[in-house]
Amino acid sequence: MKHDVEQTELAGNSVSWFRRFMAVVRYEMLWNIRKKKFIGVIVFAFLISSLGLVLPLILNDSIPQNTHFAITYGADSISLFLFALVIAMNSVSSEFESGTIVPLLTKPVSRTTVYLGKLFAAFIILLISFIVIFTYTSIGSIFVYGPQNDLGLLPVVLFGNIVSAFIWVSILIAMGTFTKNTILTVIIAIGLFVSLFMALPIVSVFSGPSTALNYLPGTGATGTLITTDNTTLSISTGTDNLGVNMVYALMHSGQNVTFSKIDIWSIQTGDQTLPTTELLYIESIEFIALRGLAIALAYITVFLLIGWFAFKRTQINE
Amino acid sequence: MDYAIETDNLTKTYGSLTAVNNLNLKVQKSSIHGFLGPNGAGKTTTLKMLMGLLKPSKGSAKVLGQEVRVDDANSRIKIGYMPELPKFPKHLKGIELLDIYGRMYDMTNQQRAEQIPKLINLVGLKGREKEYVGKYSKGMQQRIGIAQALLNDPELIILDEPSIGLDPVGMIEVRELVKEISKDGRTVFLSSHLLFEVEQICDHITIINKGSAVASDTVQAVSSMFTGPTLIYLEVTNLTAKVISAVEKLPFVTKVYREENKLTVQVTSQNTADVQIRVSKEITNMGGVIVGMEQKTSTLEEAFIQLIGGIKKK
Numbered sequence A: 001m002k003h004d005v006e007q008t009e010l011a012g013n014s015v016s017w018f019r020r021f022m023a024v025v026r027y028e029m030l031w032n033i034r035k036k037k038f039i040g041v042i043v044f045a046f047l048i049s050s051l052g053l054v055l056p057l058i059l060n061d062s063i064p065q066n067t068h069f070a071i072t073y074g075a076d077s078i079s080l081f082l083f084a085l086v087i088a089m090n091s092v093s094s095e096f097e098s099g100t101i102v103p104l105l106t107k108p109v110s111r112t113t114v115y116l117g118k119l120f121a122a123f124i125i126l127l128i129s130f131i132v133i134f135t136y137t138s139i140g141s142i143f144v145y146g147p148q149n150d151l152g153l154l155p156v157v158l159f160g161n162i163v164s165a166f167i168w169v170s171i172l173i174a175m176g177t178f179t180k181n182t183i184l185t186v187i188i189a190i191g192l193f194v195s196l197f198m199a200l201p202i203v204s205v206f207s208g209p210s211t212a213l214n215y216l217p218g219t220g221a222t223g224t225l226i227t228t229d230n231t232t233l234s235i236s237t238g239t240d241n242l243g244v245n246m247v248y249a250l251m252h253s254g255q256n257v258t259f260s261k262i263d264i265w266s267i268q269t270g271d272q273t274l275p276t277t278e279l280l281y282i283e284s285i286e287f288i289a290l291r292g293l294a295i296a297l298a299y300i301t302v303f304l305l306i307g308w309f310a311f312k313r314t315q316i317n318e
Numbered sequence B: 001m002d003y004a005i006e007t008d009n010l011t012k013t014y015g016s017l018t019a020v021n022n023l024n025l026k027v028q029k030s031s032i033h034g035f036l037g038p039n040g041a042g043k044t045t046t047l048k049m050l051m052g053l054l055k056p057s058k059g060s061a062k063v064l065g066q067e068v069r070v071d072d073a074n075s076r077i078k079i080g081y082m083p084e085l086p087k088f089p090k091h092l093k094g095i096e097l098l099d100i101y102g103r104m105y106d107m108t109n110q111q112r113a114e115q116i117p118k119l120i121n122l123v124g125l126k127g128r129e130k131e132y133v134g135k136y137s138k139g140m141q142q143r144i145g146i147a148q149a150l151l152n153d154p155e156l157i158i159l160d161e162p163s164i165g166l167d168p169v170g171m172i173e174v175r176e177l178v179k180e181i182s183k184d185g186r187t188v189f190l191s192s193h194l195l196f197e198v199e200q201i202c203d204h205i206t207i208i209n210k211g212s213a214v215a216s217d218t219v220q221a222v223s224s225m226f227t228g229p230t231l232i233y234l235e236v237t238n239l240t241a242k243v244i245s246a247v248e249k250l251p252f253v254t255k256v257y258r259e260e261n262k263l264t265v266q267v268t269s270q271n272t273a274d275v276q277i278r279v280s281k282e283i284t285n286m287g288g289v290i291v292g293m294e295q296k297t298s299t300l301e302e303a304f305i306q307l308i309g310g311i312k313k314k
Helices: A017-033 A036-059 A069-073 A077-088 A093-098 A101-105 A111-145 A151-179 A182-207 A211-215 A239-251 A285-313 B043-050 B094-104 B109-122 B138-150 B168-181 B195-201 B219-227 B241-248 B272-285 B300-307
Strands: A222-226 A232-236 A256-262 A277-284 B003-014 B017-023 B026-028 B032-036 B058-063 B079-082 B156-160 B187-192 B204-209 B212-218 B230-237 B253-259 B262-267 B289-296
Touching (some): A017 A111, A036 A111, A069 A239, A077 A111, A093 A101, A093 A151, A093 A182, A101 A111, A111 A151, A111 A285, A151 A182, A151 A239, A232 A239, A256 A285, B003 B043, B003 B187, B017 B058, B032 B043, B032 B195, B079 B138, B138 B156, B138 B168, B168 B187, B195 B219, B204 B300, B212 B219, B230 B272, B241 B253
Parallel strands (some): B032 B187, B079 B156, B156 B187
Antiparallel strands (some): A222 A232, A222 A256, B003 B017, B003 B026, B003 B058, B230 B262
C-alpha cells in the first residue's frame, strides 16, 4: 500500500504547530458539544436567565424601571460553576480513565499542545455559551424593562464572566490532571464551591466583609456603592462578580464602595431599632474591579501552570 | 547496519518491580519483527518507552535514528502506533477520528480525502465509517486502530497485540493486513503473545521474559535454538548402499541413519522444501523408490517454552 501522501511534507519541523493545535481544539470541541450534560447546563442557564428576567415582574405590581438590566445582570455563581464543571471536569481525567490518552499522545502533538488545545476549546465553548445567553438576556430585558442603555458595555460583562468561569475551569483541569479521576475531581470541586459559595457568606455575617474574602474565588465581600445619581447599589467584590464590577467601574468611575460590619448581636427580637453598623473600610469601584481581575488572572495562571506541569510529567501507564 | 529500533540497556522499574530489565533490542529496517513474550513480560512497557509515553528508569532507545525522549512530538511523525486494545473517543465517528488524527499529522485536506477512504477500505470498515466509535465492536476498534496507525504512511509501524480479542477470522485478516502493509519496505514491529501469529507473519523475532530479551534472531534461528537440526524420515524400497552414499554426499546433509528400509536424514539447511526435493531426486536417480517421506522441524513453540523456563505445572 503506497499512497500519495508526500512524506517530505510530513517530515521534521515542517509540520505546522498551529494545524496540530487546531486539530486538538476540534477534537475537544466535538467532545464538549456532544456531551448530554452540556446541553443540560445550557437549558439550566436559560431557565436561570428567564427567571432573572421575569421574577421582578412576578414580585412587583408594576414593571420596575431598569435601563441597565442587560449589562448588570451577569451570570450567577451557580451557572458559572456548572458551566466550568461540565466543560472541564473530565477534559483531562477521562482521557486517562478511558485510555484515549494513549492514541492521542502517540500522534505528533506535544503534551503542551494538547493542554493548550483543551484550554482553548474550553474558552471557545464558554464564549459561545455566554454569547447565546447574554444575547437572550439582553433581548429579553428590552421586552421586560424597555430600551436598554450602554449596551456597548456587554462585551465587558461577557469578558468578566468568562474570566470568572475560567477560574473554575483551571481548578478543575488542574485537579483532573493530578487525580486522573473524574469522580474525585467533581467531589473536590463541588466541595470547594459549596464551601466558598455558602460557608464564606455565613462567616462574613459574623466577621463582617473581611478583606480576606476579596482574595478567594467566589462571591467575596459585600459593600455599598452610592452612584452619582444617588442610587444605592450592593457590590460583591468576589471574582464571580467580575463582569458586573467592571461595568460599574466604567459607569461610576471615581465612586467609592463602603464596607460595614453589621453587629448582629445588637438586633433584639421584638425591638424595632436598627442594628448598629461599624464602617470597616472604603475602596474605589475601579480598584475593586481591577483587584478582582488581577486575582482572577492569578488563580487562572497558577492552577493552569500546576495542571500543565502535572500533565507534562505524567507517565502514561494506561 | 541501519536499525529502525535500537535500545541500549533499556530499563523501567516501578518501585521494587522491574518491568523491563537492561533490554538491548535491535530491529532491522524493512523487517517484520515479532516481540514475543508471555503476559506481563514487559512488552507493552517497552513499546510505551519507545513511543515516549513512559520515561525509562535507565538506558536509552533510538527509533528511526532519533533518540527517544518523552513528549517529543516530531519524533513520532514517521511512526504509526496501535496500542493494545485501543481505546478511541466514543463521541467521534470512525471517519471523524481518522480525519482529526490526520490533522494532527498536518495532512492537507486533499491528503486526508485520498488517504482516509483507502484505509477504511483496507481495514474493512467501508459502510461503517460514519458510525460512532463508541458503537464499534472490539474487532472494529482493532481495525480502526490499524487504520489510524497507517494514516501518516509511516516508515515504522508498531503494533501492540494487534489480534487480541479478535475472532479467528479477524485474526487471519489482521495477519494478512500486516503482511500487506509490510510489502513496500516498511518496518513492522509487532508485539504478541501468540506464537503462531509471530511464526506466520514475522521474519525476525525477539523473545522477552521478565523484562529481559532471552533470544533475538530470525524466526528459524530462534526455533532451532533448542530442538536441534531438521530431520527427514524416509521409507525407501530398493534402499542400496549406493543410494545412502549419494544422500550422504549432499552438502546440507550432516548424518544419515538406516534401519531396514527406513532412512533418517539430518540436515542443516532451513530451506526445507528445497532439501526435500533434492534428497528425493538423489534417491530416485540412484534407483531407490520413495514410499513415504515426513519431516520433523524445530518449532518456535518448543524454543519459546524452553526460553521462558518451561510450562508451570498447576
